[in-house]
Amino acid sequence: xxxxxxxLMVSVAGWCQSPQDALxxxxxxxxxxxxxxxxxxxKGTASGAPRLAGRGFNQAYINxxxxxxxxxxxxxxxxxxxxxxxxxxxxxxxxxxxxxANPDTGSDNAADAAPALTGEAxxxxxxxxEAARGFxxxxxxxxxxxxxxxxxxxxxxxxxxxxxxxxxxxxxVKTGAMNGESMPVLxxxxxxxxxxxxxLTSAPPVxxxxxxxxxxxTDGSSWRHSSAIASYSDAELDAILAYLxxxxxx
Amino acid sequence: xxxxxxxxxxxxxxxxxxxxxxxxxxxxADWPHYGGTQFSWRYSAxxxxxxxxxxxxxxxxxxxxxxxxxNLQATPIVQDGVMYLITARARVFALNAATGREIWxxxxxxxxxxxxGFVGNRGVAVGDGKVFFGTKDNNVVALDQKTGRLLWRVSxxxxxxxxxxxxxxPLVVKDKVIVGGTNxxxxxxxxxxxxxxxxGRLAWRWYVxxxxxxxxxxxxxxxSWRFGGGAPWLTGSYDPALNLVFWGTGxxxxxFYDADRVPAGADKSKDVNLYTASVVALDADTGKxxxxxxxxxxxxxxxxxxxxxxxxxxxxRGRMRQVxxxxxxxxxxxxxxxxxxxxxxxxDVAEVRTWVTGITxxxxxxxxxxxxxxxxxxxxxxxxxxxxxxxxxxxxxxxLLYVPVLELCEDITPNNAPPExxxxxxxxxxxxxxxxxxxTYSHVDxxxxxxxxxxxxxxxxYLLLASMLATAGDLVFTGNPEGxxxxxxxxxxxxxxxxxxxxxxxGSSVSYAVNGRQFIATSTGWHVSVVGAAAQGLFPDQDWRLxxxxxxxxxxxxxx
Numbered sequence: 001x002x003x004x005x006x007x008l009m010v011s012v013a014g015w016c017q018s019p020q021d022a023l024x025x026x027x028x029x030x031x032x033x034x035x036x037x038x039x040x041x042x043k044g045t046a047s048g049a050p051r052l053a054g055r056g057f058n059q060a061y062i063n064x065x066x067x068x069x070x071x072x073x074x075x076x077x078x079x080x081x082x083x084x085x086x087x088x089x090x091x092x093x094x095x096x097x098x099x100x101a102n103p104d105t106g107s108d109n110a111a112d113a114a115p116a117l118t119g120e121a122x123x124x125x126x127x128x129x130e131a132a133r134g135f136x137x138x139x140x141x142x143x144x145x146x147x148x149x150x151x152x153x154x155x156x157x158x159x160x161x162x163x164x165x166x167x168x169x170x171x172x173v174k175t176g177a178m179n180g181e182s183m184p185v186l187x188x189x190x191x192x193x194x195x196x197x198x199x200l201t202s203a204p205p206v207x208x209x210x211x212x213x214x215x216x217x218t219d220g221s222s223w224r225h226s227s228a229i230a231s232y233s234d235a236e237l238d239a240i241l242a243y244l245x246x247x248x249x250x
Numbered sequence: 251x252x253x254x255x256x257x258x259x260x261x262x263x264x265x266x267x268x269x270x271x272x273x274x275x276x277x278x279a280d281w282p283h284y285g286g287t288q289f290s291w292r293y294s295a296x297x298x299x300x301x302x303x304x305x306x307x308x309x310x311x312x313x314x315x316x317x318x319x320x321n322l323q324a325t326p327i328v329q330d331g332v333m334y335l336i337t338a339r340a341r342v343f344a345l346n347a348a349t350g351r352e353i354w355x356x357x358x359x360x361x362x363x364x365x366x367g368f369v370g371n372r373g374v375a376v377g378d379g380k381v382f383f384g385t386k387d388n389n390v391v392a393l394d395q396k397t398g399r400l401l402w403r404v405s406x407x408x409x410x411x412x413x414x415x416x417x418x419x420p421l422v423v424k425d426k427v428i429v430g431g432t433n434x435x436x437x438x439x440x441x442x443x444x445x446x447x448x449x450g451r452l453a454w455r456w457y458v459x460x461x462x463x464x465x466x467x468x469x470x471x472x473x474s475w476r477f478g479g480g481a482p483w484l485t486g487s488y489d490p491a492l493n494l495v496f497w498g499t500g501x502x503x504x505x506f507y508d509a510d511r512v513p514a515g516a517d518k519s520k521d522v523n524l525y526t527a528s529v530v531a532l533d534a535d536t537g538k539x540x541x542x543x544x545x546x547x548x549x550x551x552x553x554x555x556x557x558x559x560x561x562x563x564x565x566x567r568g569r570m571r572q573v574x575x576x577x578x579x580x581x582x583x584x585x586x587x588x589x590x591x592x593x594x595x596x597x598d599v600a601e602v603r604t605w606v607t608g609i610t611x612x613x614x615x616x617x618x619x620x621x622x623x624x625x626x627x628x629x630x631x632x633x634x635x636x637x638x639x640x641x642x643x644x645x646x647x648x649x650l651l652y653v654p655v656l657e658l659c660e661d662i663t664p665n666n667a668p669p670e671x672x673x674x675x676x677x678x679x680x681x682x683x684x685x686x687x688x689x690t691y692s693h694v695d696x697x698x699x700x701x702x703x704x705x706x707x708x709x710x711x712y713l714l715l716a717s718m719l720a721t722a723g724d725l726v727f728t729g730n731p732e733g734x735x736x737x738x739x740x741x742x743x744x745x746x747x748x749x750x751x752x753x754x755x756x757g758s759s760v761s762y763a764v765n766g767r768q769f770i771a772t773s774t775g776w777h778v779s780v781v782g783a784a785a786q787g788l789f790p791d792q793d794w795r796l797x798x799x800x801x802x803x804x805x806x807x808x809x810x
């Protein structure tokens with residue numbers, strides 16, 4: 001299931017979009033990763049690093065440089081720092097700056113493009129990851145649509161109502177007893193070499209690694225999902241549910 | 251007579267307290283913290299290696315990290331004969347500090363998805379029997395100091411959303427480990443976060459930018475506080491007597507265009523966009539703000555105040571003061587009373603300056619040369635800084651600060667693009683260029699923080715982007731991009747020794763001793779991101795070599 005969710009994520013992020021969208025995405029990747037001012041300038045102008053627009057570069061050359069970097073210069077390899085779709089799109093974008101009319105954007109599946117979120121769902125998406133809430137936001141523990149920290153298992157079923165969301169059963173959360181202290185925990189691994197778990201005493205959760213046998217787990221805990229989402233009003237939680245329904249497909 | 255005796259007693263007490271003050275910031279056998287001690291002097295009281303014998307300094311051992319794709323910027327930490335070193339990709343090593351033999355290593359797993367920001371790490375912190383570090387995917391990690399075993403890790407923020415990560419060494423204060431983060435040039439709201447060293451649980455967080463209803467929020471236009479930058483991306487200092495943590499904050503975002511963040515009618519001679527471009531004092535236990543000093547009101551030049559904070563006690567105008575010295579990226583350096591934040595003096599280290607026509611003694615900017623929308627303005631110093639992140643050093647023997655100064659300019663063309671969370675929000679192009687009419691573009695300076703006068707300066711053709719180290723042997727060490735690691739006479743600036751390490755320097759050297767033998771250790775390996783890339787672009791005929799090797803020097807065995 002996790003693999004499926006991941007696949008869905010990747011496809012939303014890059015593969016299934018029109019060439020126009022891909023180039024737009026490429027322009028954005030360029031703006032954040034290349035045109036940082038310290039390096040290239042906006043739209044391929046010169047800045048700290050040389051001009052890229054109108055240099056007669058073909059797409060294969062651009063791909064080669066972006067993937068491998070240029071040894072001995074400031075141009076690094078982006079092979080590991082950019083995702084595959086981002087890399088393809090930014091290469092295509094730079095190709096258009098060099099007069100390549102229809103660069104390969106890796107987007108041959110335009111029909112499946114995910115619709116943009118609107119209304120309540122769009123507001124829910126913002127609330128889900130709202131930075132001003134600090135660690136009181138959903139994305140402190142949940143990764144959805146490529147954003148957030150995947151402490152909890154991927155969300156597969158969206159609760160039917162705010163009441164259900166608050167009363168959410170969390171059988172995975174157990175109680176760990178260690179050094180005379182007891183804490184709500186999410187066990188990741190209880191193996192021979194090490195015991196790995198999330199300590200949920202306070203947000204953000206802390207991943208802890210202890211010697212086997214040094215912590216004792218028992219079922220049940222004092223932890224409640226309703227406390228974790230206490231920074232949201234019911235109306236806000238409604239919007240978040242609308243968002244989750246829009247992006248999580250069973 | 252009684253009066254005179256009292257005076258003598260007082261003088262004795264005074265001498266003792268200033269002797270203590272002289273000691274407080276010096277390291278000895280260990281190099282326990284990023285800045286040496288938590289007073290951040292980068293000064294070692296060891297004097298076995300000194301001006302008389304430095305010519306004999308020779309490599310004792312080297313350690314190749316194997317993490318060659320990037321560089322080595324870290325300040326090594328040394329405690330009880332063990333060195334703790336971290337590479338760009340967060341591979342952590344514990345080494346026998348006398349021989350370089352590996353004791354343990356730990357590899358932080360590569361994040362499953364690419365994260366924004368450059369790959370680099372400026373050091374670990376050691377305390378409470380643990381080794382702490384930050385990661386490019388925004389985790390704070392604790393390892394067992396003896397075994398290198400993972401103890402805990404906690405996610406500080408979602409790097410994909412905030413566009414931020416942690417390159418700086420953490421600061422361990424009592425039972426807490428404290429970190430800042432990057433992306434002060436992005437649509438992000440910076441913060442400093444403290445975690446329990448024991449459990450990794452959140453202790454406190456202080457947002458650089460106050461939220462609605464908090465004092466200082468009124469210095470922001472509308473909801474611009476949400477994306478106003480200010481990220482404190484380096485390491486702070488700590489004074490145990492005051493129980494205060496001192497930290498420098500990043501510039502306001504958008505960097506070069508202020509109309510969307512400055513309230514109508516704001517007085518730019520006073521605080522604007524708090525608490526960006528400031529030095530702040532926080533209660534170490536609670537993270538509550540005690541005082542602040544904003545160095546650049548309404549910054550429009552990417553002049554962060556994120557750099558190191560030096561704490562020292564010096565006599566100023568006849569009175570012993572608890573002093574804090576802090577350089578803004580512009581080169582403007584503030585001398586403050588660290589108990590109160592009172593400004594005691596200001597001096598400027600840049601030789602070429604066009605961003606203002608003057609700076610008054612009380613820190614007021616005169617003739618602000620602000621970038622204008624639709625125009626291109628030449629500004630010096632550049633956004634690379636009159637100094638970059640690499641630290642200065644301070645010697646209590648000479649009373650001087652040792653500062654690597656850059657002389658670069660840039661052509662700023664602002665734009666008014668709207669913010670997008672976590673994304674670059676500099677709002678301008680600023681191609682760097684060499685300051686006109688010069689043949690050298692950096693210099694090592696010695697500055698007296700009390701008089702604000704420069705004692706000496708040594709020019710260098712290219713750019714100095716490695717930290718300084720001062721020692722009681724009256725030596726000042728640093729390295730250059732060409733690979734040369736060298737020692738200057740702390741009193742005169744005369745070059746006394748140099749060694750070609752084979753790769754460019756962007757790290758931070760330290761000194762320590764094992765079994766009575768003094769060592770000088772330096773990270774080597776040029777870095778091609780951010781200022782390193784810009785620097786390389788200014789000198790296209792140069793081939794500054796990458797690498798990731800720690801080189802450790804000592805006097806030959808038996809020569810002592």
